[in-house]
Amino acid sequence: MSDKRAHLRAQVGIPVTCEREGRSPLHALLTDISLGGSCCECSDPPGYGCSVTIVGVLPGCKDLCRLPAVVRWTKPRSFGIQFGLLGARDTRLIAELMARAVRAHKPGD
Numbered sequence: 001m002s003d004k005r006a007h008l009r010a011q012v013g014i015p016v017t018c019e020r021e022g023r024s025p026l027h028a029l030l031t032d033i034s035l036g037g038s039c040c041e042c043s044d045p046p047g048y049g050c051s052v053t054i055v056g057v058l059p060g061c062k063d064l065c066r067l068p069a070v071v072r073w074t075k076p077r078s079f080g081i082q083f084g085l086l087g088a089r090d091t092r093l094i095a096e097l098m099a100r101a102v103r104a105h106k107p108g109d
Helices: 088-104
Strands: 010-019 026-033 037-041 051-056 065-075 078-083
Touching: 010 088, 026 051, 037 065, 065 088
Parallel strands: none
Antiparallel strands: 010 026, 010 051, 026 037, 037 078, 051 065, 065 078
């Protein structure tokens, strides 16, 4: 399968809760993140097209972040999300994660 991602991803390991309207929250792990979306691992992924809110503490922030998203793909133990409208703080936090990932992968540094 070819990678069709539009955004560079930062590899992370952030524990989160995935909230779904009318359903019990899921515990998940963000394994990568970009300004466009994220990959999450969990035992029972939500279905394709499901609206979710990813809740967790992003590096560089002490408070909970609430990231609106839509599920864009699923596998047996993981799913991919596309973020909805993010606030300024959350956009900055994700951009900083991305900048660190780019610096860490520059050849010759």
